[in-house]
Amino acid sequence: MGFLSTAVGWLLGLGSSVIVMIVLIILGLVFRVGWQKAVRGGITTGVGLAGLFLVVNVIISALQPAVAEMATRFGLTKTIVDVNWADAGIAWGWPGVAGLIVSLLVVNILMVVLKMTKTLWTDVWSYWHGSALAGFVWAATGGNVFLGILAGVLYLVAGSLMSDMTAKKYQEFNDMPGIGVPCGTTVQASLFAMPVVWLLDRVPGIKDWDASPEGIKKRFGLVGEPGVLGFLLGVIIGIFAYGTTAGDLGLTKILGLGMNVAVMMMILPRMVSIIAEGIVPITMSIVQYMRERFKDREIYVAVDCAVLLGHPAVMASTIILFPLLVLLAAALPGVNMLPIASLAVVPFWAGAVVPYTKGNVIKTVIVLLLYAIPFMYFSTWMVDSQTEAYSMMGQFSEQIGQGLKLGSWDMGGDILGFFIRQIFGLFS
Numbered sequence: 001m002g003f004l005s006t007a008v009g010w011l012l013g014l015g016s017s018v019i020v021m022i023v024l025i026i027l028g029l030v031f032r033v034g035w036q037k038a039v040r041g042g043i044t045t046g047v048g049l050a051g052l053f054l055v056v057n058v059i060i061s062a063l064q065p066a067v068a069e070m071a072t073r074f075g076l077t078k079t080i081v082d083v084n085w086a087d088a089g090i091a092w093g094w095p096g097v098a099g100l101i102v103s104l105l106v107v108n109i110l111m112v113v114l115k116m117t118k119t120l121w122t123d124v125w126s127y128w129h130g131s132a133l134a135g136f137v138w139a140a141t142g143g144n145v146f147l148g149i150l151a152g153v154l155y156l157v158a159g160s161l162m163s164d165m166t167a168k169k170y171q172e173f174n175d176m177p178g179i180g181v182p183c184g185t186t187v188q189a190s191l192f193a194m195p196v197v198w199l200l201d202r203v204p205g206i207k208d209w210d211a212s213p214e215g216i217k218k219r220f221g222l223v224g225e226p227g228v229l230g231f232l233l234g235v236i237i238g239i240f241a242y243g244t245t246a247g248d249l250g251l252t253k254i255l256g257l258g259m260n261v262a263v264m265m266m267i268l269p270r271m272v273s274i275i276a277e278g279i280v281p282i283t284m285s286i287v288q289y290m291r292e293r294f295k296d297r298e299i300y301v302a303v304d305c306a307v308l309l310g311h312p313a314v315m316a317s318t319i320i321l322f323p324l325l326v327l328l329a330a331a332l333p334g335v336n337m338l339p340i341a342s343l344a345v346v347p348f349w350a351g352a353v354v355p356y357t358k359g360n361v362i363k364t365v366i367v368l369l370l371y372a373i374p375f376m377y378f379s380t381w382m383v384d385s386q387t388e389a390y391s392m393m394g395q396f397s398e399q400i401g402q403g404l405k406l407g408s409w410d411m412g413g414d415i416l417g418f419f420i421r422q423i424f425g426l427f428s
Contacts, residue, residue, distance in 0.1 A: 017053070020304060021046030023122045024282055027301065033285040044278030052271040052306050059264040059315075062234075066241040066257055067322050068340045073241070076330040080337035080383050081399065084344060084408040090389055091128040091411075094135035096145040100152045101127055107153055108160060112299070119163040119180040121156070123302040129184030130156035132411040136382075137424045139389035144427070151424045158416060160302075162187045166352070167300045173355035174310060176276050178283030180300030181308060181352070185345060185375075185410050189352040192371045192415075197356045200363050209362060226265040226312045233319040234261030240323065265315055272310025279303060308351030313359040317350045320365050325372055335376040337383070342375075342409035372409075379413030382421065386412045 021042040028038025071077075091097065104127060111117040121127075134152030141147045163182035169190070171177050181187055201207045238254030283301045290299045308314070322343050329335050349368055357363040379386075383405045390396045390406055399406065411417050 017046045017050040031286045031289045041278045041282040048274030062260040069241040078338040080407040082341045083406045084341035087132040087411045090135035091131035096148045100149045117160040119160045119300045121302045126183035133417045139392045140385045166190045169355045178287045186305040186348045186352045189349040193353045193356040193367045196367045227262045230265030231258040231262035234258035269310045305348045313354045314350045317364040318347045336380045337407045345410040375409045375413030378418040379407045383407040
């Protein structure tokens with residue numbers, strides 16, 4: 001087990017882009033895509049992902065301080081410290097991570113063979129969502145590794161089934177045939193969106209409002225251009241955040257934020273097109289391979305949820321949502337965490353929702369404001385067990401020693417994860 005843990009740790013240390021590249025090359029060779037196409041597709045996809053994460057990180061690092069400054073200006077405070085993706089430290093560090101990964105690989109292959117799922121979960125990096133949950137259960141049950149692994153596998157199996165339900169919509173909207181996205185709170189956002197969009201499509205006024213980027217461009221002309229729209233949205237948030245900052249410094253920050261958002265709005269779709277250029281030939285070859293040998297089989301190749309970020313409505317919705325979500329969290333009674341770090345998950349939620357709203361920005365914003373509410377409460381209710389998990393891992397020892405409590409939306413407020421934790425908590 002020690003060797004296995006070391007090997008898993010080495011693999012995960014390569015990072016998402018490199019892991020995706022390696023997995024796609026191996027899949028291409030296994031399914032006889034041809035070594036040149038496999039290598040070209042794997043590297044191109046890895047490059048696209050690396051570029052996409054770079055752009056997303058730039059805009060998140062620009063928007064988060066602005067939203068935090070806005071919250072400070074309006075006197076919005078809460079008691080829980082938002083650490084968000086620090087949960088990955090639990091995911092890749094708790095004692096059962098190697099056993100979880102091996103177990104999930106075996107279970108997923110069996111499910112594919114037995115026709116229980118169409119999703120071949122090749123996106124190893126995104127196992128971290130289930131592994132973080134497993135770490136929480138491990139801590140909540142007094143260090144029971146077996147229960148942690150069982151909870152993590154259950155969560156990830158559910159992800160495969162949800163991928164089956166959403167894959168066609170993702171494929172058609174993003175023009176990426178053969179893909180599936182089973183990961184974490186992203187795919188759950190799609191399931192949440194289905195009934196809400198159905199209702200919104202029956203509300204007079206909202207149902208007929210073309211709030212897609214194309215519709216906005218048609219109605220408002222230059223303002224609807226992705227770069228111009230991004231610049232204006234960034235400037236508006238900048239004014240709320242830095243409007244009282246003295247002299248040229250405030251103006252510099254406002255204009256700088258506007259430019260960062262404009263850059264993101266224009267470059268992000270191009271990064272996704274690079275990903276599509278690499279991954280589509282491989283996934284199509286795998287689909288064709290399966291059709292030739294198994295007439296009744298269709299396989300979806302699991303990919304990182306980042307591939308859903310290419311449509312302009314994704315980031316337009318995200319930028320509008322950032323300040324609204326902070327204000328909503330501040331206003332709701334019983335919510336004790338102000339989301340700043342956790343805002344980083346919002347683009348991925350939006351990417352899962354826009355295929356169902358058909359790119360309608362207003363509907364996407366409404367869906368995700370509602371979707372975020374359980375995350376706000378669950379992250380508050382589960383903060384003690386989450387903080388205990390960090391304590392058992394020896395993480396954030398100084399902060400915990402000062403009496404601080406640490407929470408997050410992803411995975412701390414995860415809807416499916418909340419109920420799984422509650423069930424396994426009965427064994428503590």
